[in-house]
Amino acid sequence: MSRTIIVSNRLPTKAQRTEEGLHFTPSEGGLATGLGSIYRADGNVWVGWPGVEIEDPEEQRYVTEELRNDSMAPVFLTQDEIRDFYEGFSNETLWPTFHYFSQYAVYEQSYWESYVGVNEKFCQAVLELAGPEDTIWVHDYQLLLLPQMLRAARPDCSIGFFLHIPFPSHELVRVLPWSKQLLEGMLGADLIGFHTYGYMRHFLSAVAQSLGYPSQNGIIEAGQRSVLVDAFPMGIDYDKYAQVAESQEAKDSEQLYREATGDARVILSIDRLDYTKGIAERLRAYEQMLQLYPEWRERVTLLMLVVPSRDQVEKYKELKVEVDELVGRINSQYRTISWTPIQYFYRSFPLEHLSGLYRLAEVALVTPMRDGMNLVAKEFVASKGELPGVLILSERAGAARELSDAIIINPTDTRQLAEAMHEALVMPEDEQRLRMSNMQALVSQYNVYQWVKLFMDRLAYIKIKQQTLATEMLGPDELQQMRTDFEKAPRRLLFLDYDGTLAPFTKNPQHARPDDELRHLLRALSAEPRNRVVIISGRDRNTLFSWLGDLPLDFITEHGVWLRASGEDQDWAMLQPMTNTWKQEIRPIMELLVSRTAGSFIEEKEYSLVWHYRRADVELGAVRARELTSHLNFLASNTDLQVLEGNKVVEIKNAGVNKGAAAARWLATYPADFILAIGDDRTDEDTFQAMPEDAYTVKVGETGRSFARFHIKGPQDVRRTLRTLL
Numbered sequence: 081m082s083r084t085i086i087v088s089n090r091l092p093t094k095a096q097r098t099e100e101g102l103h104f105t106p107s108e109g110g111l112a113t114g115l116g117s118i119y120r121a122d123g124n125v126w127v128g129w130p131g132v133e134i135e136d137p138e139e140q141r142y143v144t145e146e147l148r149n150d151s152m153a154p155v156f157l158t159q160d161e162i163r164d165f166y167e168g169f170s171n172e173t174l175w176p177t178f179h180y181f182s183q184y185a186v187y188e189q190s191y192w193e194s195y196v197g198v199n200e201k202f203c204q205a206v207l208e209l210a211g212p213e214d215t216i217w218v219h220d221y222q223l224l225l226l227p228q229m230l231r232a233a234r235p236d237c238s239i240g241f242f243l244h245i246p247f248p249s250h251e252l253v254r255v256l257p258w259s260k261q262l263l264e265g266m267l268g269a270d271l272i273g274f275h276t277y278g279y280m281r282h283f284l285s286a287v288a289q290s291l292g293y294p295s296q297n298g299i300i301e302a303g304q305r306s307v308l309v310d311a312f313p314m315g316i317d318y319d320k321y322a323q324v325a326e327s328q329e330a331k332d333s334e335q336l337y338r339e340a341t342g343d344a345r346v347i348l349s350i351d352r353l354d355y356t357k358g359i360a361e362r363l364r365a366y367e368q369m370l371q372l373y374p375e376w377r378e379r380v381t382l383l384m385l386v387v388p389s390r391d392q393v394e395k396y397k398e399l400k401v402e403v404d405e406l407v408g409r410i411n412s413q414y415r416t417i418s419w420t421p422i423q424y425f426y427r428s429f430p431l432e433h434l435s436g437l438y439r440l441a442e443v444a445l446v447t448p449m450r451d452g453m454n455l456v457a458k459e460f461v462a463s464k465g466e467l468p469g470v471l472i473l474s475e476r477a478g479a480a481r482e483l484s485d486a487i488i489i490n491p492t493d494t495r496q497l498a499e500a501m502h503e504a505l506v507m508p509e510d511e512q513r514l515r516m517s518n519m520q521a522l523v524s525q526y527n528v529y530q531w532v533k534l535f536m537d538r539l540a541y542i543k544i545k546q547q548t549l550a551t552e553m554l555g556p557d558e559l560q561q562m563r564t565d566f567e568k569a570p571r572r573l574l575f576l577d578y579d580g581t582l583a584p585f586t587k588n589p590q591h592a593r594p595d596d597e598l599r600h601l602l603r604a605l606s607a608e609p610r611n612r613v614v615i616i617s618g619r620d621r622n623t624l625f626s627w628l629g630d631l632p633l634d635f636i637t638e639h640g641v642w643l644r645a646s647g648e649d650q651d652w653a654m655l656q657p658m659t660n661t662w663k664q665e666i667r668p669i670m671e672l673l674v675s676r677t678a679g680s681f682i683e684e685k686e687y688s689l690v691w692h693y694r695r696a697d698v699e700l701g702a703v704r705a706r707e708l709t710s711h712l713n714f715l716a717s718n719t720d721l722q723v724l725e726g727n728k729v730v731e732i733k734n735a736g737v738n739k740g741a742a743a744a745r746w747l748a749t750y751p752a753d754f755i756l757a758i759g760d761d762r763t764d765e766d767t768f769q770a771m772p773e774d775a776y777t778v779k780v781g782e783t784g785r786s787f788a789r790f791h792i793k794g795p796q797d798v799r800r801t802l803r804t805l806l
């Protein structure tokens with residue numbers, strides 16, 4: 081049976097050292113609480129760090145044994161690794177960068193080296209556990225390199241990756257000296273998930289700009305694999321939170337806090353101590369609210385839970401001091417004998433207590449500067465049941481993309497946040513209930529089980545899609561077979577695309593003139609009377625003929641417009657009757673696009689017009705290409721024209737003309753016993769599809785997705801392959 085191996089830096093259980101020895105408690109943080117509900121099913125295993133330094137082999141054995149009973153497998157980190165990998169690269173380099181706090185980021189080569197080392201350590205641990213049929217699901221920013229490492233060891237394995245924190249604009253990511261390696265690391269996965277569409281869009285853009293991999297509909301062509309990218313907003317175990325909130329323990333703890341806060345209305349705030357959470361800003365806004373609306377003094381209490389986190393990291397230590405001071409100052413300034421404005425707790429709470437607090441609070445303040453998702457917001461909603469309550473939510477938390485019934489605020493706008501608190505406190509109960517039940521419907525439908533299912537379904541989908549368009553590498557064995565078939569065949573037909581196949585791409589298409597090596601190869605191949613060598617290209621006939629017309633070659637040019645068999649007495653013929661008067665109308669549209677898109681240019685052929693954007697900004701080029709395609713498709717409807725998108729080109733020409741139609745004509749006219757077709761572009765797919773099943777069809781390029789049977793890497797390999805037929 082195939083299982084799922086979950087991998088994350090932190091296990092959902094952490095070991096803690098006390099005077100009586102090691103004991104185990106649940107970990108804090110969204111990932112642990114979110115996935116904790118599901119991993120125990122079906123023999124699944126969770127691989128991760130138990131949260132404390134354990135170097136003694138005896139203790140390691142004990143912890144391994146204890147965790148095994150609960151479907152977990154520990155990866156032990158040394159003291160140096162905790163410092164350089166966890167506190168260092170993960171939390172002083174990646175965390176600030178990905179949360180738009182680049183000014184806090186540390187760039188330290190030794191951190192990076194440790195990061196690589198620990199990702200390798202995780203890779204070994206997973207490989208020891210995972211069988212070839214198992215699905216591996218890697219989580220979060222501490223393990224960005226792991227998917228690629230696993231892929232290298234298990235090329236066919238199903239690997240998913242989910243990022244729980246924001247993926248920022250490429251402008252921030254590119255600042256990291258290791259950004260390319262990190263992106264490549266993630267692309268080892270088959271499916272990459274983010275909480276929001278915005279994060280996903282930033283990632284696609286980073287991959288296009290940094291690595292040059294194009295994408296369409298969220299599918300990236302990354303080397304030999306297609307990688308699917310999608311948004312999966314994480315949910316919570318709704319029923320669990322709703323049920324706990326109804327339990328006697330939760331109600332008791334609600335009562336306990338009610339007695340402590342007296343008649344005052346309660347505003348609740350819960351987060352890990354983190355500068356991304358906007359805790360200091362929130363305190364200032366609360367203070368401003370007390371100034372703006374003095375009527376709330378003695379009538380409202382801010383109950384603030386701050387969970388200790390990453391307390392060895394400098395910025396976190398500084399924040400602790402800042403928060404302590406702020407709370408002290410506000411409390412000492414406003415408190416009365418019977419009232420404390422802020423009840424501040426610096427520790428972590430058991431679930432039943434959190435639940436009691438969620439019940440008690442009239443208002444929840446979730447106001448991070450940046451937050452991947454924020455599960456506290458959803459837990460508050462799920463715990464409210466029939467009770468009224470208002471959620472104030474930062475527009476920069478992932479959760480704001482879903483919870484539109486919250487009061488959405490900008491956390492840097494202190495005044496707006498202060499006003500929002502007042503608005504929440506005076507909101508009519510009817511409105512509170514309406515908004516709350518809308519949010520409950522959403523949070524209960526898109527719960528964590530649904531999240532896991534959607535992710536797994538999409539992973540299965542991309543695996544199937546990869547297989548249907550997968551091609552085999554034209555390796556030594558296949559090449560040998562091809563040679564044997566070739567030698568046996570009395571009549572051989574070779575369809576060879578030109579650009580990207582016989583000759584490498586050049587910035588200016590006119591510079592791709594054949595070199596001596598290529599001319600020599602084509603001369604030798606076509607000199608053999610049993611061979612017919614057809615150059616099948618999108619280029620105009622004049623250029624191609626001026627380059628290669630002296631050789632005994634057949635030509636199919638302009639993507640099938642003009643055909644010419646070899647021999648001096650032969651003439652050019654058209655595949656079908658065509659017009660080109662339409663060019664007058666289309667040319668100005670392309671010219672306008674050139675004037676708007678630096679680096680792009682028009683290529684004019686007799687019966688077609690082509691817009692090239694290979695030299696333009698990658699992303700702008702792709703956007704403009706889509707714009708042009710849809711505009712041209714609109715104009716071409718009800719006419720005899722067709723629009724083709726190729727590799728960094730958009731071409732418009734007469735309908736019914738393509739390389740496939742032309743190649744089919746050639747097959748009918750010159751029957752053969754051995755057929756080879758090689759090409760690199762989308763337009764060559766038409767050729768491949770026109771070929772009989774036993775033909776050798778070969779796709780050239782990094783991506784293996786094609787209708788061809790085989791693939792090879794680049795023009796050098798094409799030439800090498802053709803030489804073996806001499």
Ligand SMILES: O=P(O)(O)OC[C@H]1O[C@H](O[C@H]2O[C@H](CO)[C@@H](O)[C@H](O)[C@H]2O)[C@H](O)[C@@H](O)[C@@H]1O
Nearest residue numbers: 090109110111220244245314451452453454455
């Ligand atoms: O392991 P720690 O260093 O103690 O940090 C705790 C976890 O914090 C982060 O949580 C994120 O995931 C949540 C669920 O998807 C999301 O709601 C939140 O916005 C994120 O910040 C972190 O991603 C985890 O890896 C940490 O374990």
Ligand SMILES: O=c1ccn([C@@H]2O[C@H](COP(=O)(O)OP(=O)(O)O)[C@@H](O)[C@H]2O)c(=O)[nH]1
Nearest residue numbers: 108109110111113352387428429454455456
């Ligand atoms: O004392 C506490 C306070 C909070 N949490 C949990 O910590 C998680 C915080 O997740 P969130 O997504 O809000 O932020 P993160 O800490 O992951 O950045 C939530 O599930 C809380 O219930 C906890 O376990 N103990």
Ligand SMILES: [Mg+2]
Nearest residue numbers: 577579580761
């Ligand atoms: Mg080509």
